[in-house]
Amino acid sequence: MSGVLRVRQDMEEWEILQAWKERVGQELDRVMAFWMEHSHDPEHGWAAPFGHPQQGLCPSRAPTLSSQPTLRFPSSPSHLRSWGLDTGLWGSAQAPHLLFMVHVPDRGFFTCLGRDGQVYDDLKYVWLQGRQVWMYCRLYRKVKRFRRPELLDSAKAGGDFLLRHARVTPPEKKCAFVLTRDGRPVKVQRTIFSECFYTMAMNELWRVTGDVRYQSEAVEMMEQLVHWVREDPSGLGQLRLPGAPSAEPMAVPMMLLCLVEQLGEADAELAARYAELGDWCAGRILQHVQRDGQAVLENVAEDGRELAGCLGRHQNPGHALEAGWFLLRHAIRKGDPDLRAHVIDKFMLLPFRSGWDPDHEGLFYFQDVDGLCPTQLEWAMKLWWPHSEAMIAFLMGYSESGDPALLRLFCQVAEYTFRQFRDPEYGEWFGYLNREGKVALTIKGGPFKGCFHVPRCLAMCEEMLDALLSRGDPADVPVRLGAE
Amino acid sequence: MSGVLRVRQDMEEWEILQAWKERVGQELDRVMAFWMEHSHDPEHGWAAPFGHPQQGLCPSRAPTLSSQPTLRFPSSPSHLRSWGLDTGLWGSAQAPHLLFMVHVPDRGFFTCLGRDGQVYDDLKYVWLQGRQVWMYCRLYRKVKRFRRPELLDSAKAGGDFLLRHARVTPPEKKCAFVLTRDGRPVKVQRTIFSECFYTMAMNELWRVTGDVRYQSEAVEMMEQLVHWVREDPSGLGQLRLPGAPSAEPMAVPMMLLCLVEQLGEADAELAARYAELGDWCAGRILQHVQRDGQAVLENVAEDGRELAGCLGRHQNPGHALEAGWFLLRHAIRKGDPDLRAHVIDKFMLLPFRSGWDPDHEGLFYFQDVDGLCPTQLEWAMKLWWPHSEAMIAFLMGYSESGDPALLRLFCQVAEYTFRQFRDPEYGEWFGYLNREGKVALTIKGGPFKGCFHVPRCLAMCEEMLDALLSRGDPADVPVRLGAE
Numbered sequence: 032m033s034g035v036l037r038v039r040q041d042m043e044e045w046e047i048l049q050a051w052k053e054r055v056g057q058e059l060d061r062v063m064a065f066w067m068e069h070s071h072d073p074e075h076g077w078a079a080p081f082g083h084p085q086q087g088l089c090p091s092r093a094p095t096l097s098s099q100p101t102l103r104f105p106s107s108p109s110h111l112r113s114w115g116l117d118t119g120l121w122g123s124a125q126a127p128h129l130l131f132m133v134h135v136p137d138r139g140f141f142t143c144l145g146r147d148g149q150v151y152d153d154l155k156y157v158w159l160q161g162r163q164v165w166m167y168c169r170l171y172r173k174v175k176r177f178r179r180p181e182l183l184d185s186a187k188a189g190g191d192f193l194l195r196h197a198r199v200t201p202p203e204k205k206c207a208f209v210l211t212r213d214g215r216p217v218k219v220q221r222t223i224f225s226e227c228f229y230t231m232a233m234n235e236l237w238r239v240t241g242d243v244r245y246q247s248e249a250v251e252m253m254e255q256l257v258h259w260v261r262e263d264p265s266g267l268g269q270l271r272l273p274g275a276p277s278a279e280p281m282a283v284p285m286m287l288l289c290l291v292e293q294l295g296e297a298d299a300e301l302a303a304r305y306a307e308l309g310d311w312c313a314g315r316i317l318q319h320v321q322r323d324g325q326a327v328l329e330n331v332a333e334d335g336r337e338l339a340g341c342l343g344r345h346q347n348p349g350h351a352l353e354a355g356w357f358l359l360r361h362a363i364r365k366g367d368p369d370l371r372a373h374v375i376d377k378f379m380l381l382p383f384r385s386g387w388d389p390d391h392e393g394l395f396y397f398q399d400v401d402g403l404c405p406t407q408l409e410w411a412m413k414l415w416w417p418h419s420e421a422m423i424a425f426l427m428g429y430s431e432s433g434d435p436a437l438l439r440l441f442c443q444v445a446e447y448t449f450r451q452f453r454d455p456e457y458g459e460w461f462g463y464l465n466r467e468g469k470v471a472l473t474i475k476g477g478p479f480k481g482c483f484h485v486p487r488c489l490a491m492c493e494e495m496l497d498a499l500l501s502r503g504d505p506a507d508v509p510v511r512l513g514a515e
Numbered sequence: 516m517s518g519v520l521r522v523r524q525d526m527e528e529w530e531i532l533q534a535w536k537e538r539v540g541q542e543l544d545r546v547m548a549f550w551m552e553h554s555h556d557p558e559h560g561w562a563a564p565f566g567h568p569q570q571g572l573c574p575s576r577a578p579t580l581s582s583q584p585t586l587r588f589p590s591s592p593s594h595l596r597s598w599g600l601d602t603g604l605w606g607s608a609q610a611p612h613l614l615f616m617v618h619v620p621d622r623g624f625f626t627c628l629g630r631d632g633q634v635y636d637d638l639k640y641v642w643l644q645g646r647q648v649w650m651y652c653r654l655y656r657k658v659k660r661f662r663r664p665e666l667l668d669s670a671k672a673g674g675d676f677l678l679r680h681a682r683v684t685p686p687e688k689k690c691a692f693v694l695t696r697d698g699r700p701v702k703v704q705r706t707i708f709s710e711c712f713y714t715m716a717m718n719e720l721w722r723v724t725g726d727v728r729y730q731s732e733a734v735e736m737m738e739q740l741v742h743w744v745r746e747d748p749s750g751l752g753q754l755r756l757p758g759a760p761s762a763e764p765m766a767v768p769m770m771l772l773c774l775v776e777q778l779g780e781a782d783a784e785l786a787a788r789y790a791e792l793g794d795w796c797a798g799r800i801l802q803h804v805q806r807d808g809q810a811v812l813e814n815v816a817e818d819g820r821e822l823a824g825c826l827g828r829h830q831n832p833g834h835a836l837e838a839g840w841f842l843l844r845h846a847i848r849k850g851d852p853d854l855r856a857h858v859i860d861k862f863m864l865l866p867f868r869s870g871w872d873p874d875h876e877g878l879f880y881f882q883d884v885d886g887l888c889p890t891q892l893e894w895a896m897k898l899w900w901p902h903s904e905a906m907i908a909f910l911m912g913y914s915e916s917g918d919p920a921l922l923r924l925f926c927q928v929a930e931y932t933f934r935q936f937r938d939p940e941y942g943e944w945f946g947y948l949n950r951e952g953k954v955a956l957t958i959k960g961g962p963f964k965g966c967f968h969v970p971r972c973l974a975m976c977e978e979m980l981d982a983l984l985s986r987g988d989p990a991d992v993p994v995r996l997g998a999e
Contacts, residue, residue, distance in 0.1 A: 143825070143890070151887050152824040199756070207756070215758030272683070272691070274699030340636040341627070403635050406627070406961045408893040408947055463892055465949060477890045 044438060045500070051445065052496035058453070059489035063170070063177070065458035065475065066482040069148030070140045070163070071185055072155075072212065138188035139196075139214070144476040147457045151474070153212040157197050159481030160210075161228030164189040166482050168235035174490060183239060190236045190245065197229055204255040205266065209478070221269045223256055227286040230256065234293050250301070253290060257308060260287060276338050278330045281347075284315035285354050292360060313361050313370075316354050320377045326400045327351040327382055341406055346398040348386025349417020355379045356424040359431060375428045375437070383421065383440060391467050392447050394418060411466040415480070418448040419488035426495050445492075460485050528922060529984070535929065536980035542937070543973035547654070547661070549942035549959065550966040553632030554624045554647070555669055556639075556696065622672035623680075623698070628960040631941045635958070637696040641681050643965030644694075645712030648673040650966050652719035658974060667723060674720045674729065681713055688739040689750065693962070705753045707743055710736055711770040718777050734785070737774060741792060744771060760822050762814045765803045765831075769838050772796035776844060797845050797854075800838050804861045810884045811835040811866055825890055830882040832870025833901020839863045840908040843915060859912045859921070867905065867924060875951050876931050878902060895950040899964070902932040903972035910979050929976075944969050 142159040143152035167186035170177035196214030197206040206225035207216035230252045237246035259267055260283060291309040295302030318335040321328045329345045330338055337343050355378030362370035386394045393413035397405045404410075425441035428434070451468045452460040454475070462480045463472040474480070626643040627636035651670035654661035680698030681690040690709035691700035714736045721730035743751055744767060775793040779786030802819040805812045813829045814822055821827050839862030846854035870878045877897035881889045888894075909925035912918070935952045936944040938959070946964040947956040958964070 145887065152890075154824060207758075211758040216756040217758040217760075219754060219756065270703060272700040272703065274691075274695040274701040276701075340638060403629065404957045406636075406956070406958060408896060408956065411955060412892060466955075471895060471950075472890070472892065473888045474890060 040435070044435065047438065047442060048496050048499050051442075052493060052500060054449065055489045055492045055496065058449070059174075059486060059493060060176075061458045062460070062485050062489060063482075065148060066140075066163070066486075067181065067185070069144050069150070070142060070476070070482060072138050072141055072153075074212075138185075139192035139210075139212075140185075140189055140482070142476040142481040143478070144459075144474065146454065146461075146473040146475060148459075148475065154217065154478075155192070155210045155212060155214070156478050156481070157193070157206050157208055157210065157225040158228045158479070159476075159483070160189055160193055160197070161225070161230075161232040162481055162483035164193065164232035165228070165235045166486050168232075168239045170486070170490060172235070172239050173494070186236060187240065190232055193229055193232060194248065197225065203266075204252055205268070219268070221267045223259055223267065223283065224286065226252055226256055227290060230290055231293055238296075249294065253294060253305075256287065256290070261311075276342065277333050278338055278342060279315065279318075279333050281316060281319045281327075281329050281350060281354060284312040285350075285357055288312035288316065288357050288361060292357075292364075309361060309364075313358060316358060317373075319351075319354075322400065324377060325381070326385070327354075327378060328400060341399070344400045344403070345405070346382075346385070346400055347396070347417075348382040348394050348398065349396070349414065349420050351378050351382035351386075352394075352417065352424040353420035355382070356420070356427045359424070359427055363431065371431060375432060375434075379424050379428050379437070379440075383425075386417075388413075388466065393451065393464070393466075393468060394421060394444075409463075412471060413451070413464040413466065413468060415448075415452050415460050415462045416484040418444055418452065419484045422448060422488050423491050426492055430495050430499055524919070528919065531922065531926060532980050532983050535926075536977060536984060538933065539973045539976045539980065542933070543658075543970060543977060544660075545942045546944070546969050546973060547966075549632060550624075550647070550970075551665065551669070553628050553634070554626060554960070554966060555672075556622050556625055556637075558696075622669075623676035623694075623696075624669075624673055624966070626960040626965040627962070628943075628958065630938065630945075630957040630959060632943075632959065638701065638962075639676070639694045639696060639698070640962050640965070641677070641690050641692055641694065641709040642712045642963070643960075643967070644673055644677055644681070645709070645714075645716040646965055646967035648677065648716035649712070649719045650970050652716075652723045654970070654974060656719070656723050657978070670720060671724065674716055677713055677716060678732065681709065687750075688736060689752070703752070705751045707740055707751065707767065708770065710740055711774060714740065714774055715777050722780075733778065737778060737789075740771065740774070745795075760826065761817050762822055762826060763799065763802075763817050765800060765811075765813050765834060765838060768796040768799035769834075769841055772800065772841050772845060776841075776848075793845060793848075797842055800842060801857075803835075803838075806884065808861060809865070810869070811838075811862060812884060825883070828884045828887065829889070830866075830869070830884050831880070831901075832866040832878050832882065833880070833898065833904050835862050835866035835870075836878075836901065836908040837904035839866070840904070840911045843908075843911055847915065855915060859916060859918075863908050863912050863921070863924075867909075870901075872897075872950065877935065877948070877950075877952060878905060878928075893947075896955060897935070897948040897950065897952060899932075899936050899944050899946045900968040902928055902936065903968045906932060906972050907975050910976050914979050914983055 139155045139160055140163045141150045141153060142156055142163070143150060143154065145151050164186045167182045167189070171179070171182045171186065192214065196210055196216075199205055199207050199216045199219055204226065205219065206229055207218065208220040208225055209217045211217060230249050233245045233249035233252070237243065237249065255266075288309060291305045291312065295305055295309075319327050319329070319331050321331065321337050327346065328337065328343065329347045329350060330342050332338055355374055358374040358378060359371060362368075362374055383394075386398060388395055388411075394417040395410065396412050396414050396417065397407050397410040399405050421444045422441060425437050425444060429437035429441060451464055452462075454461055457475070459475040461470045461472070462474065462477070463470070465471045476482075623639045623644055624647045625634045625637060626640055626647070627634060627638065629635050648670045651666045651673070655663070655666045655670070676698065680694050680700075683689055683691050683700045683703055688710065689703065690713055691702065692704040692709055693701045695701060714733050717729045717733035717736065721727065721733060739750075772793060775789045775796060779789055779793075803811050803813070803815050805815065805821050811830065812821065812827065813831045813834060814826050816822055839858055842858040842862060843855060846852075846858055867878075870882060872879055872895075878901040879894065880896050880898050880901065881891050881894040883889050905928045906925060909921050909928060913921035913925060935948055936946075938945055941959070943959040945954045945956070946958065946961070947954070949955045960966075
């Protein structure tokens with residue numbers, strides 16, 4: 032390629048990066064505003080000094096684990112009402128002092144939010160509580176404009192809600208899957224994921240507060256998770272039935288690898304403690320590449336063999352792409368260029384080629400590796416999170432390899448995603464489109480969609496775009512940008 | 516209405532009934548041919564006299580419960596191959612006697628069938644095993660042209676497969692949800708439905724074979740079911756969590772009511788034994804009529820109050836219609852015209868009005884009674900079974916009331932159903948359409964779709980249409996047909 036052509040191509044790429052940086056940054060602000068406006072439970076955690084008759088606010092629920100209560104002064108009656116409180120209960124011209132309330136940091140988040148943010152169910156899903164706490168802390172810690180006390184306060188309130196209520200029968204570590212608004216367990220899953228998001232939340236809370244109780248919670252839960260996965264799963268309550276195959280869902284080593292990175296960040300001791308675990312997780316994920324390297328399968332036998340039937344043929348392209356960027360970060364930490372190339376090929380290009388709908392665009396939710404019809408009713412729907420994961424994966428792949436094909440894939444996915452999932456009217460993204468791209472569910476949050484995939488994607492993309500752009504003017508870094 | 520007009524209307528109705536009788540009869544034959552050709556496991560249950568190395572055919576799996584083995588002589592090598600056997604294993608010009616095989620009645624059905632009947636998974640779902648046994652026996656017993664030995668043999672083989680394998684830890688009665696091809700348990704549900712379909716299968720097997728062992732299985736399982744539902748559910752393995760509402764899914768009293776009718780048919784002793792239970796079930800189902808009679812809700816508290824949140828607002832129009840015809844038969848048995856009118860109003864007309872898609876026709880799968888967006892991804896899809904249940908409900912409603920509006924609804928649903936779900940090319944019906952009526956899953960059978968709803972609908976409609984037509988020429992029965 033001639034020098035002139037290269038400079039022109041580099042200039043174009045620089046403009047693309049600049050334009051996307053602005054779009055994702057603005058979108059991150061809009062998305063976070065949606066969650067901060069609509070998802071905070073105004074009631075649990077706020078109590079009048081003299082007690083309050085409503086369940087969850089009485090003095091018997093005073094915090095034991097959290098730090099000192101802080102006094103808050105509502106700025107106006109409408110502010111009070113925005114917390115769901117009837118001002119008549121709290122004060123009058125004769126007794127204005129009743130407007131003081133004690134902040135009890137035990138609150139949690141609503142995640143069942145309609146298109147405009149209306150709460151349509153007050154159940155609190157533990158995955159989503161943990162994820163939202165993590166997201167708030169991460170933004171507070173990493174993105175200057177989000178270093179705002181209201182994020183930190185809400186994260187602490189959510190974290191303390193988890194500390195107090197997530198475990199079903201403390202001191203046992205098994206957490207519920209979903210809790211009532213005031214924290215009573217409704218359902219328990221026989222998997223590790225509630226506990227994984229609990230761990231992420233606690234570790235990130237420790238990073239922003241410095242409160243070591245959060246960190247000891249995180250580390251203890253991590254030990255429990257490793258025990259369940261690698262030594263003895265019986266504490267999860269799973270039945271071992273004679274006909275059940277010993278299948279490994281890719282999510283299990285993926286989540287543990289994610290936690291290895293979470294706990295090991297700037298922490299030499301924990302990074303060393305979990306180094307072997309990280310390699311084990313990466314090896315397990317890589318076992319899901321099957322069919323002579325031509326397919327990523329969601330479930331394989333623990334020894335890496337392909338499983339029979341629908342279970343064995345099941346594919347989830349968005350999940351493969353998410354595993355892709357988890358593995359790519361692992362390859363970066365290890366300084367392993369072969370692994371980097373393998374991951375880009377098998378966990379990014381391959382799932383995109385097979386999983387992208389050639390007729391209507393977008394990533395299929397599920398596929399069957401033999402091209403048979405999946406049995407999941409939603410297999411052809413387009414969900415938000417595979418697309419946000421694909422955006423992260425391709426931009427990270429491009430950042431690490433400089434391959435402009437990966438930047439083009441990022442743009443292709445991001446254009447589709449911004450066009451189809453964004454809601455310019457009320458903010459946040461729709462989660463569930465039909466195959467043709469029409470909104471199938473108008474909810475913005477639900478049992479599996481909270482404040483996590485969208486802002487994580489936007490914040491990570493903004494950070495990566497920033498880093499790419501700050502490498503200097505394109506003419507300065509031709510080898511990095513667009514050289515091939 | 517003048518006499519001439521009435522006769523003309525009656526003539527039109529008579530022609531409609533006649534035309535539908537022919538359509539459903541022909542369709543029933545086509546549908547049953549599909550299942551008989553593709554769903555019989557050719558391997559398990561067929562063994563050579565000298566044993567066979569394949570799992571499941573060795574002498575150690577010889578039957579203990581079933582009646583004498585019968586000798587079969589395959590009519591040709593291709594016949595043998597149609598059972599999935601390699602003739603080379605079994606015989607040669609030198610040893611043709613090896614072509615004899617022993618029929619071991621322990622076989623079960625494949626239900627994971629692709630569009631053309633291809634088996635795409637060999638797992639055996641217990642609900643669907645029981646339902647197919649029941650369907651074969653019911654047709655054998657009630658429809659003259661299905662009184663064929665191959666139906667009876669297959670039903671017995673399926674029943675013996677259930678007898679031997681369905682229970683997870685015999686003599687405990689809890690059944691698996693899904694088994695491997697050779698009968699090892701893969702998953703267990705903490706509900707009563709596997710056991711309900713087991714009971715239906717055993718009772719119907721007894722009716723066609725006279726073998727009392729089947730009936731004692733049915734009656735013992737029924738006692739267990741009543742104990743779980745009305746006395747102590749702990750044997751089901753459900754956790755009782757402090758935040759879980761004591762919700763009653765409508766399916767539970769529906770299934771028990773179905774069993775009360777099944778066991779009590781032409782059996783004065785059992786009909787008397789379960790009379791009170793039948794009334795209890797009907798009362799419990801009627802509690803699901805909420806909102807001042809304006810809605811049927813799928814889940815209510817055990818005391819009949821509406822539940823909070825999505826769970827409480829959940830509606831399933833097809834299920835309400837199915838409950839409608841269960842209750843209508845209960846009203847007929849009781850000779851209760853008020854209940855009959857109530858049921859037609861609340862469980863037929865009401866769910867149709869709210870559940871029928873005004874834009875694209877067809878019944879929604881799920882709805883939220885407040886018109887909010889359901890959280891189930893498949894809520895707007897059109898599934899086969901709500902439509903087959905609606906056909907039964909409206910034709911039964913018409914048969915019992917003579918109201919031509921119900922005949923019109925039957926025709927509306929049946930026209931949509933035959934147009935959208937039938938597969939003229941390969942037989943059986945598609946199960947899953949998108950909201951617009953396009954086939955979303957091409958499978959003909961799967962974990963929840965087997966040989967049950969479609970042939971039950973067609974056989975019941977054929978029987979009802981026959982009965983309506985045999986009431987004589989329309990001019991003879993003007994009060995019944997079209998009088999209002």
